[in-house]
Amino acid sequence: MGKLIDEFRKGWQGVAPPSLSLSIAFAVACVLVATLARWGLAHVRPDVYFTPYFPAVFFAAAFGGLRIGVVTALIGGVLGVVVNFGDAFADRARFALLTLYWGVSALTIWGVEHYRTMLAEQRRISKRLIEEEDYRKVLVDELQHRLKNKLSTVHAVLHQVLHDQPQVWARIDPRLRSLAATDDLISRIDKAGCDIRDLLISELGPYGHVRFTLNGDRLFLPPKLAVTLSLMFHELATNAGKYGAFSSPRGLLQVSWTVSDDRLTVTWDETGGPSVDKVSEPGFGTKLLKSALSAFDGKTEVSYLKTGLHCIMQCRIPKSE
Known part of the structure; x- marks a missing residue:
C-alpha cells in the first residue's frame, strides 16, 4: 500500500x-x-x-x-x-x-x-x-586542492633555495601566504559569504595591521558579492604592494564603507606612497575593477591623486541568492 x-x-x-x-x-x-x-x-x-x-x-x-x-x-x-x-x-x-x-x-x-x-x-x-553544477563543484574543489598543493610546493622550494638569504625570503614569504589565504577565503565565501571586515583583514593582513585602518559597521556579504569584492580587494592590495602605499615605508591605507538602503559604498584611500607621474594603459586588473560590480548594478571609480590611489566602489547588496 x-x-x-x-x-x-x-x-x-x-x-x-x-x-x-x-x-x-x-x-x-x-x-x-x-x-x-x-x-x-x-x-x-x-x-x-x-x-x-x-x-x-x-x-x-x-x-x-x-x-x-x-x-x-x-x-x-x-x-x-x-x-x-x-x-x-x-x-x-x-x-x-x-x-x-x-x-x-x-x-x-x-x-x-x-x-x-x-x-x-x-x-x-x-x-x-x-548534474552539471554538481560536476562543476567537484571539479572546482579538485582544482583548488591541486592549486593549494602546488602553492605549498612552490613555498617549500623557495624556502629551501633562499635559506641563506633571509631578507629576500622575508619579503616573499608573506606574499605567498597571502595568495594561499586568498584562495582559501574565496573557497569558503563562495558557499556561505562572509563579513566585509573579515574579508579585508584577510586580504590586507600580510602587509601589516599597522599599515591600514578599517572604518565601518559589521556587514555580512552574500556569497557572490563577497567573492567579487575579494577579487577586487586582492587586486587593489597587490597593486598597493607593488606601486602604492604598501610599497613605501610610510605608506598607509584607509578603507571605509557605508550602507544606504541596499546600496554599499566602499572607499579605498592610499596615502604616503610613491607619486604617480604617468598612468599606464589599462590592464586586466583595471578592467576587472571597472566591470566586476556591473552584475550588482554597481560601478567603480579609480583616481590617481598626488596623495595616492583613491577608489570608490558602489553596488547593490543582493537580498538573497
Whole structure:
C-alpha cells in the first residue's frame, strides 16, 4: 500500500510517470466520482448530462497522459448518453451536447498534454543543470586542492633555495601566504559569504595591521558579492604592494564603507606612497575593477591623486541568492 501511495504521489507531482494500471484505476475513480456528482445534480437539473465529466477528463489526462484522457472523455460521453437519472431520454439535443462535450474535452486534453510536455522538458533541463553544477563543484574543489598543493610546493622550494638569504625570503614569504589565504577565503565565501571586515583583514593582513585602518559597521556579504569584492580587494592590495602605499615605508591605507538602503559604498584611500607621474594603459586588473560590480548594478571609480590611489566602489547588496 505504501509503495502504491508513493507511486501515486510521484505521478501526481510529475516526478515519475505512473504505471498504466495505476493510471487506469485513477481514471476509473474520476469517472465514478463524476457519475456520482451527476446523480446528485439530477435531483436539481435532470438535463445535466456531460458537465460533471469535464473535471474527470482534466484530472485523468493530467495524471495518466493523452491516451488515458481520450479514453476517459469517450467513456464519459457514452455514460452521458446511455445512463439516465430521471425520465429524460436521448434526443437530438443530447447528441448535440455530446459533440460539444467531446470538442471541449479535446481542447482540454490538448492543453493538459502540452503542459505535461513542457513540464517534462523543464524537469529534464533542471536535472541536467543540477548534474552539471554538481560536476562543476567537484571539479572546482579538485582544482583548488591541486592549486593549494602546488602553492605549498612552490613555498617549500623557495624556502629551501633562499635559506641563506633571509631578507629576500622575508619579503616573499608573506606574499605567498597571502595568495594561499586568498584562495582559501574565496573557497569558503563562495558557499556561505562572509563579513566585509573579515574579508579585508584577510586580504590586507600580510602587509601589516599597522599599515591600514578599517572604518565601518559589521556587514555580512552574500556569497557572490563577497567573492567579487575579494577579487577586487586582492587586486587593489597587490597593486598597493607593488606601486602604492604598501610599497613605501610610510605608506598607509584607509578603507571605509557605508550602507544606504541596499546600496554599499566602499572607499579605498592610499596615502604616503610613491607619486604617480604617468598612468599606464589599462590592464586586466583595471578592467576587472571597472566591470566586476556591473552584475550588482554597481560601478567603480579609480583616481590617481598626488596623495595616492583613491577608489570608490558602489553596488547593490543582493537580498538573497
